[in-house]
Amino acid sequence: MSSTAYIAGVGVISAIGNNVPEHLAAFEREQPGMGEITMLDTIYQGKIPVAEVKLKNSELAAMTGMPADISRTTLLSLVAAQEALADAQIPGLDELRTGFVSANTVGGMDKSEDFFIDFVKDNSKGKLKNVYDHECGSITEIVAEKLGLKDYMTTISTACSSSANAIFYGARLIKNDVLDVVVAGGADALTKFTLNGFNTLMILDPEFCKPFDEHRQGLNLGEGAGYVVLVSDKVAKTLRKAPCCKLSGYNNSNDAYHQTASSPDGTGSYLAMKGALERSGLRPSDINYINLHGTGTPNNDSAEGTAITRVFETEYPPVSSTKSFTGHTLGASGGVEAVFSVLAIRHGLIYPNLRFKTRMNEIPFKPETKFLKGQNISHVMSNSFGFGGNCTSLIFSKI
Amino acid sequence: MKVYIRSSACISPQNTFRNGDFLADTVEYTSTRLTAIEPDYKEFVDPKLLRRMSRIIKMGVATAQECLNKANNVMPEAIITGTAYGCLEDTVTFLTRIIEQGEEMLPPTSFIQSTHNTVAAQIALMLQCHGYNNTFVHKGISFESALLDAIMLLNEKEADNILVGGTDEITDTSFTVLTRLGLYRRWPVSNLDLYATRSKGSIGGEGAAFFMLTDKPSPDNLAELTGIRTIYKPITLKDIEKRVAAFLAENDLTIDDIGLVITGKSGDLRHDEIYEELDLSLFKNSALANYKHLCGEYPTSSSFALWLASNIIKNGSVPAVTIERGLIKTPPKKILVYNHYQKIYHSLMLISAI
Numbered sequence: 001m002s003s004t005a006y007i008a009g010v011g012v013i014s015a016i017g018n019n020v021p022e023h024l025a026a027f028e029r030e031q032p033g034m035g036e037i038t039m040l041d042t043i044y045q046g047k048i049p050v051a052e053v054k055l056k057n058s059e060l061a062a063m064t065g066m067p068a069d070i071s072r073t074t075l076l077s078l079v080a081a082q083e084a085l086a087d088a089q090i091p092g093l094d095e096l097r098t099g100f101v102s103a104n105t106v107g108g109m110d111k112s113e114d115f116f117i118d119f120v121k122d123n124s125k126g127k128l129k130n131v132y133d134h135e136c137g138s139i140t141e142i143v144a145e146k147l148g149l150k151d152y153m154t155t156i157s158t159a160c161s162s163s164a165n166a167i168f169y170g171a172r173l174i175k176n177d178v179l180d181v182v183v184a185g186g187a188d189a190l191t192k193f194t195l196n197g198f199n200t201l202m203i204l205d206p207e208f209c210k211p212f213d214e215h216r217q218g219l220n221l222g223e224g225a226g227y228v229v230l231v232s233d234k235v236a237k238t239l240r241k242a243p244c245c246k247l248s249g250y251n252n253s254n255d256a257y258h259q260t261a262s263s264p265d266g267t268g269s270y271l272a273m274k275g276a277l278e279r280s281g282l283r284p285s286d287i288n289y290i291n292l293h294g295t296g297t298p299n300n301d302s303a304e305g306t307a308i309t310r311v312f313e314t315e316y317p318p319v320s321s322t323k324s325f326t327g328h329t330l331g332a333s334g335g336v337e338a339v340f341s342v343l344a345i346r347h348g349l350i351y352p353n354l355r356f357k358t359r360m361n362e363i364p365f366k367p368e369t370k371f372l373k374g375q376n377i378s379h380v381m382s383n384s385f386g387f388g389g390n391c392t393s394l395i396f397s398k399i
Numbered sequence: 400m401k402v403y404i405r406s407s408a409c410i411s412p413q414n415t416f417r418n419g420d421f422l423a424d425t426v427e428y429t430s431t432r433l434t435a436i437e438p439d440y441k442e443f444v445d446p447k448l449l450r451r452m453s454r455i456i457k458m459g460v461a462t463a464q465e466c467l468n469k470a471n472n473v474m475p476e477a478i479i480t481g482t483a484y485g486c487l488e489d490t491v492t493f494l495t496r497i498i499e500q501g502e503e504m505l506p507p508t509s510f511i512q513s514t515h516n517t518v519a520a521q522i523a524l525m526l527q528c529h530g531y532n533n534t535f536v537h538k539g540i541s542f543e544s545a546l547l548d549a550i551m552l553l554n555e556k557e558a559d560n561i562l563v564g565g566t567d568e569i570t571d572t573s574f575t576v577l578t579r580l581g582l583y584r585r586w587p588v589s590n591l592d593l594y595a596t597r598s599k600g601s602i603g604g605e606g607a608a609f610f611m612l613t614d615k616p617s618p619d620n621l622a623e624l625t626g627i628r629t630i631y632k633p634i635t636l637k638d639i640e641k642r643v644a645a646f647l648a649e650n651d652l653t654i655d656d657i658g659l660v661i662t663g664k665s666g667d668l669r670h671d672e673i674y675e676e677l678d679l680s681l682f683k684n685s686a687l688a689n690y691k692h693l694c695g696e697y698p699t700s701s702s703f704a705l706w707l708a709s710n711i712i713k714n715g716s717v718p719a720v721t722i723e724r725g726l727i728k729t730p731p732k733k734i735l736v737y738n739h740y741q742k743i744y745h746s747l748m749l750i751s752a753i
Contacts, residue, residue: 043502105514107536113494120498123575131576135483136515137538150631154544155537157485157515165533169548176551193490196497197510254478254523254532260511271529387511388520390532 005171005182006236006243007228007396009088011080012339014224014326015051018063019083024343027351028371032325034208034220042192048204050190051222051327070142071108071133072223076332077143077187080225084183085147088229091238096180099152100144101170102227103162103186105331107136109193139187152179157331159386160293161252162186163226164334164394168250170230180235185227185335194330195221201260209296209328211321212305212367214358219295222327226335228342244346248379248397249282251275255389261299266307268391269293269383273311276381276393284312286379287395289350291337292367293383294321295328304383305363316365317381318372320353334384334392341380341396348375402550403620403753405560405613406469408462409706410435411606411694412590417465421710422693422718428590431583432574432603433695444525451508452521453488455568458607459518460525463562466609467526475611476558477531478519479548481541481565483698484573485515491572518566531558539740540629541565542699543748546612547627553614564609565702569695574603582696582741584666593666593692594723601665604695608702610709616753622712623751624705625733626650630745636673639745640681643737646747658731659717660685661704663738665696670742677737678724686725688717701738701746708734708750 013019015033016026026033033051037044053060053076060075061068064082081100090096111130119126133139137155144153152173156166163186170184188194198204198221205218236243253275255268262268277284293304308319322340329336343349353367360366378398385391409415412433413426426436435458440449443461452460459480467473492509514520516534523532531552535544542565549561577583584600593602612624628646633639647653660682662674678687694703711717715730732752739745 113497116494116498119572119576120495124579128576128580132580135538136485136536137483137541140537152629153537153631154535154540156533157536158519158532158534159514159516169533172551172555176554178547178551192497192502193494193510196502196505197493197507197513200505200507200510252531252533254520254529256523256527256529259517259520259524267529386516387514388516388532389523390516390520 003174003232004246005174005230006246007342008090008231008239008243009084009229010339010342011083011087012226012336013053013076013079014329014336015053015222016325018055026325030352030354030371032208032354034327040190040192040195042195044195048206049208049220051220052190053223071111071139072189073104073108073187074139074142076189076223076225077102077139078146081143081147081183081227084227084229089240090181090235096235097151098149098181099173099179100140100147100149101154101166101182101184102140102143103156103166103331104136104139104188105157105159105162106191106193107139108133109191110189113192149183158390159388160330160333161384161386161390161392162331162334164384164392165252167228167334167338168247168394171247174230174232180232182230183227184230185338186332187225188223188329188331190221190223203297205296208355209324210355211294211296211324211353212301212360213356214360216296216298216301218297220327222329224326224329224332224336226332226339228338243399245342245396245398247394249276249280249395251279252392255391257389260387262303262385264303266303268389269304269307269385270310272391272393273307273381276395280395280397282379285315287317287381288377289344289380290317290319291341291380291382292319292321293385294323296323300385302362305360309363318350318368320351320367322351324354337382338394341382344380345377345396345398348377349373350375400554400614402553402624403613403616404622404624404709405611405620406466407610407621407706407709408465408469409606409608409703410437410458410462411703412436412604413693421714422720425720429587431587432569433590435606453486453512455486455566456512456518456521459564459566460521462607462609463522463564466562466611470611473560474526474528475560475562477552477561478522478528479533479545479561479563480519481535481545481699482515482567483536483538483541484567485536486513486517487568487570487573489513491570539698539744540746542702543627543629543746549612559613559615561612562609563612564607565699566607567605567697567699569603569605577603590692594664594689597668599667599669601667601696604697604700606694606703608706620753622709623753625749625751628747632743633745636676643681643747650749654681654685657685657733657735659688659734661688661690661708661734661736663691664689665691673739687723688721689723690721698740704736704738705748708736712750712752
């Protein structure tokens with residue numbers, strides 16, 4: 001038990017870009033990814049905005065060398081994980097103990113939905129191939145096989161905090177000397193299942209979402225994937241490109257309040273942030289930027305805002321929700337936003353919180369609304385909270 | 400550091416819950432699907448909540464509560480579950496309604512409870528436990544992943560008591576689909592004749608098993624969890640033999656030190672050939688036991704096997720219904736559990752007397 005986990009590479013795909021450079025450009029242009037539903041066959045086309053990745057399955061398949069009839073979640077996962085590994089350029093990868101820890105919330109649900117249309121009418125019907133990879137673990141397995149990361153693989157599913165948990169689980173596999181290199185993060189594609197699910201909860205904004213605004217009305221669903229490559233001390237020393245940061249803090253706490261709602265005082269989020277700070281040995285005032293969970297629902301933003309007020313008291317760092325660009329990518333969000341946190345350190349950036357107008361009554365701070373370059377960013381906190389009270393905070397620190 | 404199993408509880412197709420007779424009164428099924436024997440849940444769960452909970456949530460929460468009761472109701476610092484399929488009943492309900500009702504007038508409850516972390520979350524809610532809470536969903540090693548997480552947390556000194564469980568349910572839909580995929584037999588079979596009738600396919604099963612793990616020694620602990628290992632797609636039988644021997648060697652043991660080997664024979668001749676060959680090679684002098692004729696085949700069935708192994712160690716006796724081969728003269732002090740799921744995910748667990 002020794003090694004810190006260093007971040008050697010990142011990869012991301014979401015509604016605002018298919019790779020890291022496209023994301024940086026979209027942030028600078030302040031260009032959000034939401035729009036009308038074009039890919040899902042749903043009655044909500046034209047009624048509810050979503051943040052779709054702008055590539056069809058056939059295009060994602062061509063990028064990855066995979067068949068186009070597999071789950072979109074697998075394709076998104078592979079695009080981002082491949083980019084992360086290529087970014088890391090780890091010498092002698094084949095000789096190292098490598099693993100893949102990935103997260104998602106509904107596995108191959110997009111294909112299961114196709115299967116069920118025929119199956120519901122007649123239980124002997126429905127193309128079995130479409131349901132074969134229904135399990136969350138199937139997505140991970142296919143991608144790990146393709147990337148050759150086979151010493152250890154596993155899948156985490158804790159709703160919207162899933163991939164934040166995957167990332168720090170990956171760091172712990174290194175710390176416990178189980179592996180040398182771990183690609184960790186998560187993926188989720190838009191599905192009718194999740195769209196209808198969140199719609200029944202009446203927490204989808206009929207317009208583009210306004211996180212942390214007094215007049216916010218809910219979230220926009222998004223899709224995507226985000227991965228970081230975590231490496232041990234030993235591997236970090238061999239890298240051609242020195243790692244820019246490490247995972248210095250993390251904590252997983254449970255709100256233990258309600259299956260879907262957050263407690264009014266944000267107990268779970270408070271404990272997650274406080275625990276991550278303690279583990280990193282940092283004071284609240286050391287944090288230069290918080291990438292908020294900031295879904296845009298009245299409940300989340302109020303609980304998260306209250307918890308931040310409790311943790312940071314009077315010295316509030318710049319905060320913003322990049323979900324105002326990408327929508328809420330659910331099981332992928334912790335991975336996607338971990339990549340944004342690393343990029344904030346690597347390039348000295350703070351991202352704007354789009355469409356913010358009015359500060360929330362119950363909290364004394366407001367999010368950053370401008371894209372800021374040339375910042376000195378040493379420590380970034382990334383929050384991910386989910387159904388079931390699962391709250392996780394990560395802290396990335398410059399080296 | 401040593402890892403101990405402080406307490407255990409199990410709901411399965413056998414009378415394993417709150418029953419002291421330890422598989423003496425075996426339940427026979429003539430079917431290709433074994434259904435868990437459920438207790439009266441009112442004692443464990445608020446009746447108001449109970450009405451909305453699906454079977455897997457009820458099984459998970461009640462098993463967790465019973466496991467806690469047996470550990471003097473200590474508050475765990477972490478709750479970790481493994482489930483390959485998650486909350487299938489709620490998932491299928493919501494998916495079916497989307498299709499049948501054309502996405503309109505859908506009630507939210509089944510969606511809310513469909514997320515894979517619902518069991519771990521409901522346990523946290525019941526206990527008001529704000530600690531670490533995680534759910535692993537990786538096919539045939541979902542439960543083993545949860546165990547590895549718990550062992551690492553103990554090693555990191557993050558926790559003294561960790562509640563770990565494996566849960567999976569079988570539903571009409573999953574049974575139909577998995578039968579079509581060839582996992583289960585086409586004709587009903589007595590579970591007690593499962594290994595005597597050679598055929599493709601196993602029998603479907605389900606259950607929940609929870610364990611309180613700790614690094615604190617105590618004469619009340621059931622057993623020591625000496626080690627676990629997972630292996631992905633081993634290429635040859637030789638490869639498996641080598642890795643089993645290496646796993647034992649890491650614990651300063653050879654196969655001759657193992658008093659009982661529990662294997663995951665499922666009655667599917669395509670899968671059992673691996674066990675049968677090992678029975679003639681590496682395990683040729685070992686006493687052997689089986690468990691899947693009792694609980695059925697499912698991706699987290701290794702949690703049933705761990706429940707069986709730790710209680711064999713504690714009770715000092717091997718239930719007759721599990722014994723395949725070998726005279727077990729003295730109570731086994733070391734048990735090796737070797738299971739594979741669909742030949743892809745292999746796992747080893749080593750359980751020792753304290």
